[in-house]
Amino acid sequence: MTRRWPAQTTILVVEDDPATAKIIQVRLEMEGLKVLVAANGMEALEILHREQVDMITTDLMMPAMNGFRLVQEVRDLAPPKGRIPILLLSSNHSEQDMVRCLAAGADDYMAKPISVQVMVERLWRLYERSHRVG
Amino acid sequence: MPFPHVPLLPVLRWATFGLLALTGGLVLVGTILQYRKDRQNRHRIACYQAWETQLTDYLFKKGYEDGSFGPVSWADRWLFRDFLARYQSTIAGQEFELLRELYLGMGLHASLPQRLKDRDPNVRAQAAKEISVFRLDEPAEHAPPPVTERPWRWKPGVRMEGYLDQVLPLLDDPVPFVAHTAAQALTHSRSLRFAAPVLAWVMREELYQRERLLRVLEGFGPDLLPWMKENLESPNQNPEPWILYALLVGSHRHRESLPRLLWLLDVPSVDLRASVLKALIILADPEVYPRVLSFAASPAWEIRAQVARALGVLGGPSAVPDLLPLMTDPVYEVRRNAAQSLVDLGHSGVSALSWLADDPASDRFARDMARERLEWADERGHL
Numbered sequence: 001m002t003r004r005w006p007a008q009t010t011i012l013v014v015e016d017d018p019a020t021a022k023i024i025q026v027r028l029e030m031e032g033l034k035v036l037v038a039a040n041g042m043e044a045l046e047i048l049h050r051e052q053v054d055m056i057t058t059d060l061m062m063p064a065m066n067g068f069r070l071v072q073e074v075r076d077l078a079p080p081k082g083r084i085p086i087l088l089l090s091s092n093h094s095e096q097d098m099v100r101c102l103a104a105g106a107d108d109y110m111a112k113p114i115s116v117q118v119m120v121e122r123l124w125r126l127y128e129r130s131h132r133v134g
Numbered sequence: 135m136p137f138p139h140v141p142l143l144p145v146l147r148w149a150t151f152g153l154l155a156l157t158g159g160l161v162l163v164g165t166i167l168q169y170r171k172d173r174q175n176r177h178r179i180a181c182y183q184a185w186e187t188q189l190t191d192y193l194f195k196k197g198y199e200d201g202s203f204g205p206v207s208w209a210d211r212w213l214f215r216d217f218l219a220r221y222q223s224t225i226a227g228q229e230f231e232l233l234r235e236l237y238l239g240m241g242l243h244a245s246l247p248q249r250l251k252d253r254d255p256n257v258r259a260q261a262a263k264e265i266s267v268f269r270l271d272e273p274a275e276h277a278p279p280p281v282t283e284r285p286w287r288w289k290p291g292v293r294m295e296g297y298l299d300q301v302l303p304l305l306d307d308p309v310p311f312v313a314h315t316a317a318q319a320l321t322h323s324r325s326l327r328f329a330a331p332v333l334a335w336v337m338r339e340e341l342y343q344r345e346r347l348l349r350v351l352e353g354f355g356p357d358l359l360p361w362m363k364e365n366l367e368s369p370n371q372n373p374e375p376w377i378l379y380a381l382l383v384g385s386h387r388h389r390e391s392l393p394r395l396l397w398l399l400d401v402p403s404v405d406l407r408a409s410v411l412k413a414l415i416i417l418a419d420p421e422v423y424p425r426v427l428s429f430a431a432s433p434a435w436e437i438r439a440q441v442a443r444a445l446g447v448l449g450g451p452s453a454v455p456d457l458l459p460l461m462t463d464p465v466y467e468v469r470r471n472a473a474q475s476l477v478d479l480g481h482s483g484v485s486a487l488s489w490l491a492d493d494p495a496s497d498r499f500a501r502d503m504a505r506e507r508l509e510w511a512d513e514r515g516h517l
Contacts, residue, residue: 019186020224026190091223115227 003031003124010034010051011123014044014058014070015089024057027116028123041065045073053084055123055130060090060101068104075105085126089114181210185217192236193229203236215242219260222267234268243270243297250300255309262301262312266319271298298323305335314350321353326361329354333362337375341405348381356386363394373403380406384413392417396425404434411440415447423448427456435465442468446475451482461490461500469499473507484508 011033015021018039025035036051038044040062047053056074060067067088075082088101091112098109107126110119188204196202206214218237225233237243242264249261265271304316317335320328332354336347351358362379369376376398383391395417398410407429414422426444429437442460445453453475460472476483490496490504 017220017224019220022186023190023193023221023225023229027194030194112224113222113226113230114224116225116229117227 003120005032005124005127007032008034009054009127010036011055011057012036012038012044012047012051012053014038014041014056014062014067016040016059016062020059023116024119027120031120041067041070041073044070048074048077048081048084053081055085055087055127057087057089057119057123060088060092060097068101071101071104071106083130085123085130087119087123087126089119178213181213182217185214193232206240211240211242214240215245218242219264222263237264237268243268246270246297247300250304255307255312258304258307258309259312259315262304262316262319265297265301266322271296271323271325298325298328302328302331305331317347317350318353321350324353324355324357326354326357329358329361330365333375333378336378341374341377344378345381348378348385351378351382352385356388359383359386359388359391369398369401369403369406373401373406376401377406377409380409380413384416387416389417389419392419392422396422399425399429404436407432407434408436408440411437411444415440415444418447420448420450423453430456430460435463435468438463438465439467439471442471443475445472446478446483451479454479454482454486457483458486458490458500461503462497464499466503469503470507473503477507477511484511 009032011028013021013024013028013035015024015037016039021037021039025037028035036047036053038047041058042064044056044058045065048056056070058067058070065073067090071086071088074084074086085107086105088106088109089112090097090101090109098111101109107130108122110122185206192203218233221230221233246261246265249257252258252261298320301316301319305313305320307313307316313335317332320332332351336344336351339347354361359379359382362375362382366372366375366379380395380398382388383395395410395413399407401407411426411429414426423445426441426448430441430445432438432441438460442457442463445456445460449456457472457475461469461476463469463472473487476487487504487508490500491508493501496504
């Protein structure tokens with residue numbers, strides 16, 4: 001299925017590993033998305049306050065502020081920012097973590113290693129769903 | 135007695151001179167070493183920056199063609215290997231297959247046999263990990279086309295099979311994390327021909343460590359359970375591996391193993407019975423309730439503690455009359471588990487606990503435990 005992202009759709013990639021962040025960034029830019037990159041939750045919140053962001057994909061384990069905390073902080077923001085779709089990526093495969101993250105307000109969860117193609121597809125589904133619901 | 139005449143001043147002068155020369159020499163060596171290290175670091179950063187751009191082009195634009203990534207000098211191959219290692223645990227799917235092509239195409243696997251025997255444990259562990267991640271032992275039916283069609287990839291004489299066999303000795307590595315990585319590499323292959331050595335490695339660990347290592351064994355997938363059933367010694371002779379079996383049944387939620395679990399309950403081993411009861415709690419089949427209840431009077435508290443958890447899960451609200459006697463057990467863990475089961479049962483269990491807590495005629499230990507658990511549940515908003 002062809003994805004048609006609206007122009008200037010912005011996604012915030014929160015990832016402490018620059019190598020992974022770069023791969024994700026390039027692939028998402030190929031989709032025509034505007035990509036902002038943050039190295040941890042604190043940086044991500046700063047960007048969120050400054051910029052218009054349509055979606056977030058975040059790693060779980062990060063220094064300064066982890067993904068779990070970031071999800072909680074984002075959900076505490078006033079709408080529409082508080083309702084931004086969030087996809088969590090984690091190298092921890094535990095069921096407990098998965099449940100904890102979804103309960104905190106993440107919209108979807110992917111365990112590392114990730115296929116970037118699958119991630120793009122999931123982001124598209126999240127985007128579609130949030131705009132249908134919104 | 136007079137001191138012998140020593141020309142003190144010249145000795146001091148020469149000693150000072152010698153010391154200065156030595157210090158100067160050491161400073162010079164240190165500076166040279168630091169300069170070399172800085173140069174290497176600068177070179178590494180420059181290479182990584184260039185390769186990152188090349189890699190994204192390769193993954194998303196060009197795809198695999200011979201030379202599409204661009205040349206990597208022979209001297210930088212070890213650096214490139216470390217560069218690729220950064221993506222091993224994060225990238226999967228089509229992109230990972232392209233990484234694998236790149237890894238094999240550059241012949242980076244050729245150094246694995248030497249690296250598995252390297253003096254540095256990090257190098258040994260990394261080599262074992264690469265064998266697993268890049269699937270260097272995949273069966274022939276999944277092997278790529280013949281050498282003649284892909285000469286860039288398959289050097290004559292380089293065999294893909296047998297790499298995992300070279301990982302096997304690392305299970306005896308004196309450095310624990312190397313042995314752990316080797317075990318993960320072997321289980322990741324899902325090949326049950328490595329089940330026996332990996333199981334033996336787990337069994338060499340302390341009992342409390344074994345439960346932690348279940349995750350490694352889970353890598354073999356659910357086929358490990360039938361293999362264990364066929365290949366393990368009788369539980370009466372050696373119950374310890376069957377503890378792992380029971381815990382694996384629980385972690386895989388392998389319902390077909392239920393008859394075997396019930397059979398294991400007959401083996402007179404406390405640890406084995408406790409592990410079987412743990413697995414039965416996870417499988418949660420109410421049919422086994424009477425069988426579990428028969429262990430409520432076991433002389434071993436470890437078993438009674440598991441029974442106290444199992445009864446609530448398997449019996450639902452009808453388990454309340456069977457849980458109440460366990461509230462007067464002399465062992466704290468048993469009473470706590472029984473009280474927790476009652477809390478988890480909701481209204482009927484909480485009513486029973488409240489009655490115990492308020493009844494001055496009830497057993498003192500049962501009353502204290504009932505109060506403790508009710509407070510615990512109240513604090514967490516469970517009531």
